[in-house]
Amino acid sequence: MTLPVDTARLSAEIEELARISDHPYPSVTRILFTPTDMAGREWLHRRLRDAGLTVRVDAVGNTFARLEGTDPSLPAVATGSHTDAIPEAGRFDGVVGVLGGLEALRALQAAGIRPRRSIELIAFTSEEPTRFGLGCIGSRVMSGVLDEAGLARLRDADGGTFEQARLGAGMTGAAMDARLAPGAYHAFLELHIEQGPELERQGLDIGVVTAIAAPATLRVELTGGGGHAGALLMPARHDPLVAAAAVIQEVDRAARGTGSTDTVGTVGLIRVEPGAVNSVPRRVVMEIDMRDTDLARRDALVDHVRAFARAQAERLGVGHSGEILNRDPPSVSGPAVVEAVEAACAEAGASNVRMVSRAYHDTVFMAQLCPTGMVFVPSRAGVSHRPDEFTSEEQIARGVAVLAGALTRLAQA
Ligand code: HGY
Ligand code: MN
Ligand code: MN
Numbered sequence: 001m002t003l004p005v006d007t008a009r010l011s012a013e014i015e016e017l018a019r020i021s022d023h024p025y026p027s028v029t030r031i032l033f034t035p036t037d038m039a040g041r042e043w044l045h046r047r048l049r050d051a052g053l054t055v056r057v058d059a060v061g062n063t064f065a066r067l068e069g070t071d072p073s074l075p076a077v078a079t080g081s082h083t084d085a086i087p088e089a090g091r092f093d094g095v096v097g098v099l100g101g102l103e104a105l106r107a108l109q110a111a112g113i114r115p116r117r118s119i120e121l122i123a124f125t126s127e128e129p130t131r132f133g134l135g136c137i138g139s140r141v142m143s144g145v146l147d148e149a150g151l152a153r154l155r156d157a158d159g160g161t162f163e164q165a166r167l168g169a170g171m172t173g174a175a176m177d178a179r180l181a182p183g184a185y186h187a188f189l190e191l192h193i194e195q196g197p198e199l200e201r202q203g204l205d206i207g208v209v210t211a212i213a214a215p216a217t218l219r220v221e222l223t224g225g226g227g228h229a230g231a232l233l234m235p236a237r238h239d240p241l242v243a244a245a246a247v248i249q250e251v252d253r254a255a256r257g258t259g260s261t262d263t264v265g266t267v268g269l270i271r272v273e274p275g276a277v278n279s280v281p282r283r284v285v286m287e288i289d290m291r292d293t294d295l296a297r298r299d300a301l302v303d304h305v306r307a308f309a310r311a312q313a314e315r316l317g318v319g320h321s322g323e324i325l326n327r328d329p330p331s332v333s334g335p336a337v338v339e340a341v342e343a344a345c346a347e348a349g350a351s352n353v354r355m356v357s358r359a360y361h362d363t364v365f366m367a368q369l370c371p372t373g374m375v376f377v378p379s380r381a382g383v384s385h386r387p388d389e390f391t392s393e394e395q396i397a398r399g400v401a402v403l404a405g406a407l408t409r410l411a412q413a
Helices: 007-018 035-050 095-110 137-143 148-153 162-168 198-202 240-256 295-316 335-348 393-412
Strands: 028-030 054-057 063-067 076-082 085-089 119-124 185-193 206-212 214-223 264-273 283-292 319-327 352-357 372-377
Touching (some): 007 035, 007 095, 007 393, 028 035, 035 054, 063 095, 076 095, 076 393, 095 119, 095 185, 148 162, 198 206, 206 335, 214 240, 214 295, 240 264, 240 283, 240 295, 335 352, 335 372, 352 372, 372 393
Parallel strands (some): 185 372, 206 352
Antiparallel strands (some): 028 085, 206 372, 214 283, 214 319
């Protein structure tokens, strides 16, 4: 039996949330704990309560909405994703997993299904790294991957701490109160857009995620004396941006050169100070995103880029520091979760394929707490982290039906 998904309501909610943004529709910008992020959270909390779910927010801002099972003493099954968004992103990344998860719970209610295990929908805090340079802060704290000292080291662009930001956003208690013990959940399953071209290329409905590529971020800071762009002659210069330019080229060359297309490297963020056309740069900060499905290959790339940056700084006589912001292992889906998703696909008549996720997700860290899995729906032309990100109502509804079927199976176990 495929559960009834209210496609029109879900689509209307996705479109409504998309307009709570710091950029005009269809661009979506919702940065952690900004007024827009808080408005999006409040909007979501109202929808969750309207659905009759018990809602709570933990000390770092993760939101939990619970559908009580017939045996509430058992570890619950969880689903969820995120509603924060990087600057000028799309309206489906993360949101499909939160609002689609809500719709799955409403479908169970509409079908009169009382699951044995309770089911919790989680909207994680700061899945995106935008504000503090680290993604998945909420699930990292929940799973113990990020401890008190690690959280205290985080700074935003204004030098603000996570503690200041969370308290300013009205979170209470100690941040580490959000920590959960392994086994706190029976299983975790996340619905998400693929953010890649595979499902569309193969003409398939659902991706059954078996593993998530290992993400790492290296922050490099290069410093020089700066000076007047007209008066400081070239032989006297020690320009950190020239060193940075060499590093940017090397990241691309080295990532392409590992012999596998599973290796990716990106310099997605660079800040140049003082940032005046007629001033020789004094300070450059770069954040370098490097990933691979193979941990050793990923780590070799990170080590190579770190050493290369140091060597370029020495060659050009500029100051250098390199800091690993995160260096995470890949996560592997739990077999029972994969089986539940494939059974739900069969029941829903959804064509499907097992695949790897190249984007990271909170699922990577939930895997420290319980068996996990992911359900992917297609992304048009594989586009994501852009305003033209798109997945159709029908594709999302099919993903929700599969999610609801899999959650029902897992909650009966
Ligand atoms: O970067 C990622 O993989 C995710 O979209 N935060
Ligand atoms: Mn994203
Ligand atoms: Mn996402």
